[in-house]
Amino acid sequence: MTKAELIAKVAGEAQVKKVDAEKAINSLIRIVSKTLKSSGRLALAGFGTFVVAQRKAREGRNPQTGKPIKIPATKVVKFKPGKQLKESVK
Numbered sequence: 001m002t003k004a005e006l007i008a009k010v011a012g013e014a015q016v017k018k019v020d021a022e023k024a025i026n027s028l029i030r031i032v033s034k035t036l037k038s039s040g041r042l043a044l045a046g047f048g049t050f051v052v053a054q055r056k057a058r059e060g061r062n063p064q065t066g067k068p069i070k071i072p073a074t075k076v077v078k079f080k081p082g083k084q085l086k087e088s089v090k
Helices: 003-014 018-038 083-089
Strands: 041-044 048-055 058-061 068-071 074-081
Touching (some): 018 041, 018 048
Antiparallel strands (some): 041 048, 048 074
């Protein structure tokens, strides 16, 4: 599903205009991003938990040349689905 399709679904379910649904989704994305940047964790009951994790520096290989390269340490976002989400997907 694309962002445009999500906006259309939300607008239909909530019975609001697509413009309002788009504002709400964009706000949600901004808030999630800011929260993860500041506190590193966001839990949505029944849906799941987003956590910022530190990935260590490591050595990789350039797939074209096969030469070793250094991959720097970085932060990544991990998602752990909640129980209700797991059950709804089964």
